[in-house]
Amino acid sequence: MRNLHIPLRGTASALLLLSLLSPVAAQTVKIGVILTLSGPNSEPGLQLDKGINLYVQEHERDLPAGVKVALVRRDDTGPNPEVAKRLAQELVTRDHVQFLAGVVYSPNAVAIAPITAEAKLPLVIMSAAGSAITRMSPYIVRVSDTLWQTSYPMGQWTVQQGMKKAYTVVSDYIPGYDAEGGFIKAFKAGGGDIVGSIRLPLAEVDFVPFLQRVKDAKPEVAFLFTPGGKQSSTLMRAWTDLGITAAGVKLVTTQDVVSDELLPSMGDVTLGVVSAGVYSPVAARPQNTAFLRAWTKVYGADAVPNYNVVFAWDGMAAIFDVIKQTKGTFTADQAMEILKNWKNPDSPRGPIMIDPETRDIVQNVYIRRVEKQKGILSNVEFATVPQVKDPWKEFNPPQHQ
Numbered sequence: 001m002r003n004l005h006i007p008l009r010g011t012a013s014a015l016l017l018l019s020l021l022s023p024v025a026a027q028t029v030k031i032g033v034i035l036t037l038s039g040p041n042s043e044p045g046l047q048l049d050k051g052i053n054l055y056v057q058e059h060e061r062d063l064p065a066g067v068k069v070a071l072v073r074r075d076d077t078g079p080n081p082e083v084a085k086r087l088a089q090e091l092v093t094r095d096h097v098q099f100l101a102g103v104v105y106s107p108n109a110v111a112i113a114p115i116t117a118e119a120k121l122p123l124v125i126m127s128a129a130g131s132a133i134t135r136m137s138p139y140i141v142r143v144s145d146t147l148w149q150t151s152y153p154m155g156q157w158t159v160q161q162g163m164k165k166a167y168t169v170v171s172d173y174i175p176g177y178d179a180e181g182g183f184i185k186a187f188k189a190g191g192g193d194i195v196g197s198i199r200l201p202l203a204e205v206d207f208v209p210f211l212q213r214v215k216d217a218k219p220e221v222a223f224l225f226t227p228g229g230k231q232s233s234t235l236m237r238a239w240t241d242l243g244i245t246a247a248g249v250k251l252v253t254t255q256d257v258v259s260d261e262l263l264p265s266m267g268d269v270t271l272g273v274v275s276a277g278v279y280s281p282v283a284a285r286p287q288n289t290a291f292l293r294a295w296t297k298v299y300g301a302d303a304v305p306n307y308n309v310v311f312a313w314d315g316m317a318a319i320f321d322v323i324k325q326t327k328g329t330f331t332a333d334q335a336m337e338i339l340k341n342w343k344n345p346d347s348p349r350g351p352i353m354i355d356p357e358t359r360d361i362v363q364n365v366y367i368r369r370v371e372k373q374k375g376i377l378s379n380v381e382f383a384t385v386p387q388v389k390d391p392w393k394e395f396n397p398p399q400h401q
Contacts, residue, residue: 029323030070032091034084034112035102037075040204043229044104044308047261048126049073050299051312052102058294059320067328069320072097076108079173079202084108085115092119099124099319099335102312105227106130106174113137120332122322122339126315127308130174131392134359139332141339141359143318143352144311145278147178147225148392150254153365153385154276155186158221158252164192167219167249169210169235171226172199179225179254182391187223195219200226200235207238214249215242221250228256228306233266240269255279255379258370261304263377270370270377278363279307279349280379291348310348318342318354351387360390 033052036045056069063069072095074087084103091097092115100116100123103109109128113136116123125133125142134140158166166187170176176199184194196217198210214222222244226232235257245251255277258270281292281304291313295305321342322335336359343353350364367383 028068030097031099032097033073033102036104039078041078047308048312051309055313055316064327079105081107081111085111088112088115103128109133122335124315126311143315146390147175148182150276151179151182152186152391155183159190159192163220165219167214167222168197169224183223215244224253228259232257236266259306273370279310282378287346288348
């Protein structure tokens with residue numbers, strides 16, 4: 001203790017020092033939530049925020065007696081690593097949160113990762129899908145998905161349907177590279193050939209010139225990925241305007257491009273589009289039915305929850321399990337021990353668990369097709385790839401010194 005150089009002036013100071021060195025014993029557990037809540041890329045963050053709010057509203061009564069949670073929200077305004085890093089630092093040093101959570105964009109998560117390691121503070125990622133992120137700090141766990149986790153099964157399914165020539169179109173950032181890599185590896189392994197690849201700017205641009213190259217190449221199938229929201233709607237309009245489907249090119253995607261809440265605005269052009277995803281609101285699982293009842297009660301029958309809502313719901317379930325198991329008194333290492341062994345058989349998306357070796361999600365991946373059910377465009381699951389681990393980590397084991 002002699003190196004701390006803290007003069008103790010009376011009992012009060014001694015107690016303060018002990019509290020700083022002891023496990024947190026909080027009546028209120030503070031959760032720092034970093035989301036994109038404004039700007040043109042905010043739609044995923046707004047969905048996540050709804051999922052967080054809904055879970056707390058439904059389950060706060062389940063916490064141990066005398067223990068509450070406080071959500072300390074911060075808006076990173078989009079893919080802004082420096083902003084996200086500054087917000088995380090403030091949440092740690094000024095707000096003294098006991099968890100970090102949320103994070104929509106992978107570059108932001110990469111910027112936050114070193115802070116979690118330095119501060120020894122758990123980060124529960126509820127969206128950011130870059131595969132390597134969980135390796136950047138031992139205090140990160142992910143409850144959402146990775147793009148390899150959905151794009152690799154999509155590549156497998158596509159080539160199994162007899163399609164042998166594909167073109168890939170992805171957004172030019174970390175998850176886009178992962179989506180591209182996962183699809184290409186699986187498609188080529190099945191005997192397919194990639195006839196071209198495009199990386200789209202994240203900025204709002206005219207996508208017609210990019211997609212014209214796809215049409216001109218005349219592949220049998222195109223694989224698309226964007227991070228959802230307005231980009232997906234804009235991309236689908238360009239696809240329609242060019243008549244690429246009518247030209248005989250099939251379209252396969254990850255769940256991001258045909259996110260459920262976007263389907264009504266995209267219209268019938270999405271009919272028949274096949275995607276790989278981990279959640280659909282029309283899935284007939286009892287746990288999903290119960291979740292939808294809670295959702296409708298708060299947000300109304302016309303609001304459509306997408307996969308991000310469920311990611312946030314499950315992320316809060318994991319955090320609440322830590323609080324319940326420890327009665328609100330825990331160290332960061334104790335929290336991580338619970339999180340990295342966490343399982344939930346009752347998620348709306350089906351059974352999920354965290355792989356303790358990678359601290360990443362293991363879950364079913366569903367192959368879905370856009371169809372009309374009762375006049376409403378929906379992603380209808382028709383095949384299941386059970387309990388998928390992140391393939392990128394399987395193909396790229398950590399290099400131990």
